[in-house]
Amino acid sequence: MRIMKGIATRVWVVSGPVSSFEKALSFYRDLLSFKVQLDGRFFNWMELGPDEPLCKIGVSEFRDSVSGRRPGGPTGIVLDTDDIHEFHNRLSNMGVHFTNPPSKQIWGGWQADLADFDGNTMQVVQDPEHYQRRIPPIEQAAN
Numbered sequence: 320m321r322i323m324k325g326i327a328t329r330v331w332v333v334s335g336p337v338s339s340f341e342k343a344l345s346f347y348r349d350l351l352s353f354k355v356q357l358d359g360r361f362f363n364w365m366e367l368g369p370d371e372p373l374c375k376i377g378v379s380e381f382r383d384s385v386s387g388r389r390p391g392g393p394t395g396i397v398l399d400t401d402d403i404h405e406f407h408n409r410l411s412n413m414g415v416h417f418t419n420p421p422s423k424q425i426w427g428g429w430q431a432d433l434a435d436f437d438g439n440t441m442q443v444v445q446d447p448e449h450y451q452r453r454i455p456p457i458e459q460a461a462n
Contacts, residue, residue: 332366334377335394336387338437340365343378346435350413351398390437403429403445421445427452 337343340360344367347353353367356375363382368375381390400406403421410433411417418440419432428446435441 329372330374332375332377333394333396334379335396335439336381336390336437337378337435337439338381338390340378340380342436343367346415347376347378350410350415390439392439394439394441396441398441398443400443400445401447403431403443406443406445407431426454 343365344355347367348355351367353376354369355365355367356370357364357366359365363379364377365379366375366377376396379387381387407417407421415433415435417431417433419430421429421431424430426446428444428449430442430444432440432442
């Protein structure tokens, strides 16, 4: 059997713009409890998240003089939690804005939508059966 080389092996970093590193630290480190894994502010980059090999969130400060995405809007980030209601209550009590509170989803898990201090939106889910669940084919679900 031939082992394939040159393939993507994981999602390493998901990144987005922020208005300031201090606001990003306040949200991602202090509220979400992500560890600063790389502090490269001198080259406009920071990574926060769990230890290797898990994915990190990368942030860069938006500057008018440099082209790029502005803070605010969807990030595509989906967080996982073991207790979505406790997550929602804890962060809501700390001033985090949830655009949608936890709700049961048609696919079987729970989801809530939230925004960081710059309006960058993301989702949090609780779905321990995600990879074990059998989802019917679209043709069967339509009947």
